[in-house]
Amino acid sequence: xxxxxxxxxxxxxxxxxxxxxxxxxxxxxxxxxxxxxxxxxxxxxxxxxxxxxxxxxxxxxxxxxxxxxxxxxxxxxxxxxxxxxxxxxxxxxxxxxxxxxxxxxxxxxxxxxxxxxxxxxxxxxxxxxxxxxxxxxxxxxxxxxxxxxxxxxxxxxxxxxxxxxxxxxxxxxxxxxxxxxxxxxxxxxxxxxxxxxxxxxxxxxxxxxxxxxxxxxxxxxxxxxxxxxxxxxxxxxxxxxxxxxxxxxxxxxxxxxxxxxxxxxxx
Amino acid sequence: xxxxxxxxxxxxxxxxxxxxxxxxxxxxxxxxxxxxxxxxxxxxxxxxxxxxxxxxxxxxxxxxxxxxxxxxxxxxxxxxxxxxxxxxxxxxxxxxxxxxxxxxxxxxxxxxxxxxxxxxxxxxxxxxxxxxxxxxxxxxxxxxxxxxxxxxxxxxxxxxxxxxxxxxxxxxxxxxxxxxxxxxxxxxxxxxxxxxxxxxxxxxxxxxxxxxxxxxxxxxxxxxxxxxxxxxxxxxxxxxxxxxxxxxxxxxxxxxxxxxxxxxxxxxxxxxxxxxxxxxxxxxxxxxxxxxxxxxxxxxxxxxxxxxxxxxx
Numbered sequence: 001x002x003x004x005x006x007x008x009x010x011x012x013x014x015x016x017x018x019x020x021x022x023x024x025x026x027x028x029x030x031x032x033x034x035x036x037x038x039x040x041x042x043x044x045x046x047x048x049x050x051x052x053x054x055x056x057x058x059x060x061x062x063x064x065x066x067x068x069x070x071x072x073x074x075x076x077x078x079x080x081x082x083x084x085x086x087x088x089x090x091x092x093x094x095x096x097x098x099x100x101x102x103x104x105x106x107x108x109x110x111x112x113x114x115x116x117x118x119x120x121x122x123x124x125x126x127x128x129x130x131x132x133x134x135x136x137x138x139x140x141x142x143x144x145x146x147x148x149x150x151x152x153x154x155x156x157x158x159x160x161x162x163x164x165x166x167x168x169x170x171x172x173x174x175x176x177x178x179x180x181x182x183x184x185x186x187x188x189x190x191x192x193x194x195x196x197x198x199x200x201x202x203x204x205x206x207x208x209x210x211x212x213x214x215x216x217x218x219x220x221x222x223x224x225x226x227x228x229x230x231x232x233x234x235x236x237x238x239x240x241x242x243x244x245x246x247x248x249x250x251x252x253x254x255x256x257x258x259x260x261x262x263x264x265x266x267x
Numbered sequence: 268x269x270x271x272x273x274x275x276x277x278x279x280x281x282x283x284x285x286x287x288x289x290x291x292x293x294x295x296x297x298x299x300x301x302x303x304x305x306x307x308x309x310x311x312x313x314x315x316x317x318x319x320x321x322x323x324x325x326x327x328x329x330x331x332x333x334x335x336x337x338x339x340x341x342x343x344x345x346x347x348x349x350x351x352x353x354x355x356x357x358x359x360x361x362x363x364x365x366x367x368x369x370x371x372x373x374x375x376x377x378x379x380x381x382x383x384x385x386x387x388x389x390x391x392x393x394x395x396x397x398x399x400x401x402x403x404x405x406x407x408x409x410x411x412x413x414x415x416x417x418x419x420x421x422x423x424x425x426x427x428x429x430x431x432x433x434x435x436x437x438x439x440x441x442x443x444x445x446x447x448x449x450x451x452x453x454x455x456x457x458x459x460x461x462x463x464x465x466x467x468x469x470x471x472x473x474x475x476x477x478x479x480x481x482x483x484x485x486x487x488x489x490x491x492x493x494x495x496x497x498x499x500x501x502x503x504x505x506x507x508x509x510x511x512x513x514x515x516x517x518x519x520x521x522x523x524x525x526x527x528x529x530x531x532x533x534x535x536x537x538x539x540x541x542x543x544x545x546x547x548x549x550x551x552x553x554x555x556x557x558x559x560x561x562x563x564x565x566x567x568x569x570x571x572x573x574x575x576x577x578x579x580x
Contacts (some may be wrong), residue, residue, distance in 0.1 A: 004382075006385045010381065010385055010387055011381040013378055013381070014387070017378070017393075017397060018393055020395060020455065021397050021455070021458070021459045022396060022399065024411045024412060024415055025400070025403065025411060027414065027415060027421055028410070028411045028414065031346060031414065053280065078306075079306050079307040079310060080307060082303045082304070082306060082307060083303060083304045083306075084300075084306070085303055086299075086304045087304070090297040090299070091300070092297060092298060098304065100306075102311060104316075104565075105311065107561075107564050107565055107568050108319060108561055108564075109515070109537060109557065109560055109564060110516075111314050111540045111541060111557050112318075112540075112554075112557040112558065112560070113314075113319050113322065114318070115318075115322065115540065115544050115557065116318040116319075116322045116324075117321075118327060119332065119550075135313075135314045136314045138314070139310050139311050139313075139314035139315040140315065142315075143311075143315075146307060150442055171297075175303075196402055199285065199404070200402075200403075200404035200405065202404070202405065202406050203519070203541075204294060212322070218404045218406040219406075221404075221406050222406065222522065222523055225410060229481075232414065235410060236412075236414070239406075239407045240411045242406070242407050243403045243407045246403070246404070247301065247399070247402060251395070251398070254394075257401075257402060261401065261460075262463075262464060262467070262505065
């Protein structure tokens with residue numbers, strides 16, 4: 001009897017916690033779907049999204065975000081895999097010291113390196129470019145990426161590597177044709193997390209991009225909030241558009257997200 | 268000819284190609300490792316490491332971001348560590364640690380331990396939903412909660428609905444409540460993560476341990492300290508690291524919800540850096556705050572992991 005009561009209490013707690021987690025997000029979604037004009041007959045409408053997309057400029061912001069996020073993901077996945085392969089399967093002088101240097105990037109707050117970088121890039125005339133948005137975020141992603149891929153390569157099967165070597169495969173072949181394809185799950189997890197972090201990043205584009213054409217989605221949203229103080233429905237629609245891509249990918253591949261964030265923190 | 272680079276000793280044997288490659292198991296010294304690391308190190312060095320060194324450098328200068336800077340030695344550090352206006356953001360960060368970390372970790376652990384006494388189904392669904400706040404952009408989170416906190420917003424509606432009319436207020440506008448209101452967003456943001464972590468950790472504990480504890484006459488509280496807490500040590504370290512770093516790094520929330528106001532009551536170190544550098548043109552002071560914040564984060568991370576490892580032995 002106690003056990004059944006305990007189970008019911010447990011489910012009640014889980015339901016309450018879930019309602020707490022989802023509530024604020026659902027409020028935004030409902031605000032975004034409600035007609036903005038008084039006297040409108042429909043209960044729900046998509047017109048706020050259309051208006052935010054075109055007049056709010058969210059179409060452009062989302063496109064910039066996509067370009068930046070995909071570039072960061074592709075470049076950092078490649079570089080992190082190469083570095084992770086070396087850290088995970090080879091030993092060379094200074095390898096562990098170098099690895100700790102990369103780990104440092106996991107802890108450093110963005111403003112500590114983005115502000116000096118802004119002044120250096122400004123003197124080179126490179127602020128307000130895609131490079132200024134992409135490269136600092138690649139550097140930041142390499143900290144986690146190298147750590148994550150090193151863990152994978154370290155755990156990769158020694159027998160497979162030995163067999164490949166006996167067949168005459170060199171270190172590049174072993175990396176590109178054998179270990180990397182076998183590491184697709186690890187690679188996918190890293191790709192998803194880097195995509196999410198880049199998509200959601202706010203401070204780096206805030207400092208690096210003053211040109212409206214280079215505004216990423218979160219930055220566009222913050223500026224939109226500053227411009228229109230009254231249009232709650234439009235603001236909510238914009239917020240939904242910014243959050244939706246990552247949330248949809250998360251709902252499809254949630255296992256990878258949770259695994260990456262939980263295991264990534266265990267250093 | 269391809270044969271020219273075959274070492275002399277290998278010419279006699281037909282299996283020469285194998286000899287040319289570095290032999291031995293992976294893990295043997297191989298200089299080629301540097302080549303694999305080079306591209307990553309180049310980008311990381313140029314766009315993260317070097318700028319951090321520049322940050323330390325700039326913290327010894329007084330500079331408005333345009334003209335020539337003046338070397339001032341450790342004056343900026345002296346200023347940041349003595350000026351109440353510059354120390355306040357660090358105090359606010361401590362308050363955020365309570366809301367982002369201590370509160371969700373203790374409540375999450377208590378709830379998880381309570382639930383671990385029964386076998387539950389459908390945890391996958393709950394896990395997905397509880398974790399959802401983690402993937403939403405902080406700017407979106409800030410805007411969502413700002414809407415909820417408005418005088419006619421959802422939070423006050425809820426208070427009125429349960430008869431607590433006296434508690435309604437302009438949450439983000441009142442000096443004594445704004446920081447608490449921002450902190451509570453952090454509690455919302457991290458509680459799901461903590462609960463998911465602890466439930467996963469407790470699921471790995473053999474059920475016999477609980478049965479044995481119960482046979483020994485342990486109540487829920489003794490059971491928690493004897494079985495659950497020791498089993499959760501690793502998860503506790505992870506939860507503390509993630510949530511404390513999130514609290515100390517808070518920027519987006521403050522930028523979107525309060526801009527540091529009212530009356531500077533929600534200024535946090537990361538916001539102070541941005542404001543000093545780009546609004547007040549005090550680059551040196553801003554960088555000093557950034558360097559100190561980095562040092563605090565490094566110390567906290569190392570300390571938590573040391574404690575977790577030390578407790579394992």
